[in-house]
Amino acid sequence: MKNQSISENLIYQRKLNGYTQEDLSEKTSVGVRTIQRIEKGEVEPHLQTVKLLAVGLDIPVNDLIVIENPKEETIQRKWMLMLHGLPFFGFIIPFANVLFPIFIWVHKAEDNKIYDAHGRAVINFQSTMLLLFIISLLAFFPFPGMNFFGTAAVVLYGITVTIINIFSALGSGTCKYPLSIPFLKFKAKH
Numbered sequence: 001m002k003n004q005s006i007s008e009n010l011i012y013q014r015k016l017n018g019y020t021q022e023d024l025s026e027k028t029s030v031g032v033r034t035i036q037r038i039e040k041g042e043v044e045p046h047l048q049t050v051k052l053l054a055v056g057l058d059i060p061v062n063d064l065i066v067i068e069n070p071k072e073e074t075i076q077r078k079w080m081l082m083l084h085g086l087p088f089f090g091f092i093i094p095f096a097n098v099l100f101p102i103f104i105w106v107h108k109a110e111d112n113k114i115y116d117a118h119g120r121a122v123i124n125f126q127s128t129m130l131l132l133f134i135i136s137l138l139a140f141f142p143f144p145g146m147n148f149f150g151t152a153a154v155v156l157y158g159i160t161v162t163i164i165n166i167f168s169a170l171g172s173g174t175c176k177y178p179l180s181i182p183f184l185k186f187k188a189k190h
Contacts, residue, residue, distance in 0.1 A: 028056035
């Protein structure tokens with residue numbers, strides 16, 4: 001059985017036991033109208049109501065309530081922070097802004113499509129920033145004054161976009177890295 005919502009679980013368990021909504025109401029002292037509203041997804045039942053329904057169906061409460069693992073979300077947030085935040089080590093270790101995200105992406109891309117998508121976006125952006133940084137150093141080499149401003153603009157843009165995406169990834173789970181060259185193509189959605 002696929003555990004998606006309490007309404008689907010209740011319908012499944014009620015029919016599995018061969019009960020009508022009226023039968024279940026009699027066994028649980030939960031009103032027929034309440035059972036109908038729960039099954040339609042119109043209301044989120046109180047825990048006491050869920051317990052009564054579980055007792056009436058002779059099943060554990062966990063078979064009705066979808067309990068998500070809170071640790072899974074915390075772990076995902078940590079990996080997202082690492083994917084989007086580790087490029088800052090590029091200020092200390094040359095090429096770390098690209099190498100660290102590649103290392104994480106290679107190891108986590110198969111675990112979750114979110115890691116794959118965010119990893120590709122980070123790697124594409126950081127590779128683009130590294131390329132622009134090298135070009136800015138080489139292009140303006142004969143003109144030291146312009147070299148400073150071009151390089152500073154690339155670095156400030158990279159820092160700003162990275163910080164914005166760290167907060168976006170941790171908050172809403174999304175990221176957007178504009179002006180990235182798609183070195184790693186995104187997988188087509190099926």
